[in-house]
Amino acid sequence: MSQSKQFQDLPPRRQEQLMAFDRLLTIMDELRAQCPWDRKQTLESLRHLTIEETYELSDAILENDLPEIRKELGDIQLHLIFYAKIASETGQFDMADVLNGICEKLISRHPHIYGDTVAETEEQVKANWEQLKLKEGNRSVLGGVPGSLPALVKAMRIQEKARGAGFDWEEKQQVWEKVEEEMQEFKAEFNADTDEVVDRQRAEGEFGDLLFSLVNYARFIDINPETALERTNKKFIKRFQYLEERARANGKALSEMTLAEMDVYWNEAKTV
Template structure:
C-alpha cells in the first residue's frame, strides 16, 4: 500500500536521510568508492579541519552561496564520521543529533527551563559553570584541572585564548589592559636579550612563544579574537602585496630583492589606498 503524503516524513528529514544513504553507499564494502572505503577517522581529520577553515573564509568574505556549499561539505564530514562509528558499533548519526539536542537544552535552562538571567554575561557564566560540572562528571579522579578538555588539536592562538579564559574564570589573570601591555613589553625585552646573547634555538622558541601568548592575552583583554585578528592581518597583507605586484607589472617590473626600495614605497601607498 502506498503511503499518502500526510504519512511521508518532512522534506528536511528526507534530505538528511538521503545524505546518510549516500554516505552508506560510499562506504558499502561491495559497491562503494575505493577511496572512501580506505579512509579512517584519522585519515580524514585534515579534510575536516580544512572544511572548517573554508567555512570561516566564506563567512569572512560575506559569501552566502559559498557558505551554503562549505556548510554542506562540513555536514558531510559529520555524516561520514558517524557512519564509521556505526560500522564500529560505537554510535550512529542519530546518537550525534540526540547528544547535541540534549546538551543545548541542558545548557540553556534560561530558555528551556525556569532559570532567569539578567544579562549575556550571566548566560556565559552559567554556561562555563555547566561545562565545568560536565567535565568533572566525566572524570573518575576526584581532582581535575580547570584546564582539562581544551583540545590539543586547536590552532595555537585559539587554544591559548581558551586556556587563559579557563584560568581567568578562577581568578588567575592580569588585572587590566595596562598590565597586559606591560607583559608584552616584558616578554619582548626578554626576546631581545635572548637574541643578543645568541641563545640556542630552544630558548628562542620559548621566549617567542611567551611573547605570542602575551599578545593573545592582550587581545582577550581588548575583547578581540586573536585568531580572527591574525587571519584578518593575513588577508590585508595578501591584498596589499598583490596590489604591489600589479603596480610593478604595470611598470614592467617583478618582485625581487633588487626592487626592495620600490616595494617599500608602493607598500606605503597601498596602505593608504586600502586603509
C-alpha cells in the first residue's frame, strides 16, 4: 500500500495533524534558506532559547493557562524541528530519524504492551524501564539524570530512579523520622538564639541532607517539591507586589516603612 493511500485511510483529524506537521517542516525549510537570522542559528545558539521556552511552558502549566500552553508547545515544537533541520544539513539525522528513533525506543521500553512481559502497576513499569536501560548500556540507573538539572528537580529524579531499582524506604513514617533526624543534625550545627560563628561548610552539608530528606517525604505523599516551591514563589510575589502597590497608593516607600506597617498590607494580601 502506498504512503499516500495509508494517509487517506486515516481519520480526518489525524490527516490534519500530519498536514500541519508537514506545513511546519516546509516553513522551517524556507526560513533556513531565506531568513538571515534563521540561517545563522546553530545547535549551540538555540540551546538557551530552548531552555527559556521550556520554563515558559512550565509557567503556563502551573497557571493552568491552556491557550498559553498551546502557544508554548508550538514554540518548543519549532525548536525541535529546528535542531533536526540543522543536523540534516550535515547528514547526521533528520526529523524522520528523530521520530522513528523515539518510536522504536517506546516500543522496546514497553514490552508489556508490545511484547509478552507482564506489568500491571506503575511501579512495575518503572522497574522494567530502568532494567531495560541498564541492558542498553547504562552503567548506573542514575546515569540518565542530567547533570545540569536544577538541584531540587535532580534530587527528585535521583530518588525516583533509585526506587525503580528497589532501593527505597518501605513506609512513609520511616522517611518522616529521617526528616526529623536531619532537622536535629542541622540544628546541632548552630544555636539559633545566639550569634555564635557557624561552621558554614558543615551546616551547608546538613541543610542539604535535610532538603534531600524533605524531597523524599514529598515523593512519598505524592507532592512534587519543585511544583510546590514554585507555587509558593508565585504566592509570595503576588503578596509582595500587593504590598508595594498599597504602599505606593498611600504615598509611602517600603524603605521608609516599619516592618509592622508592612505587615498590615501583607496580611491584607492574604485575603485578596
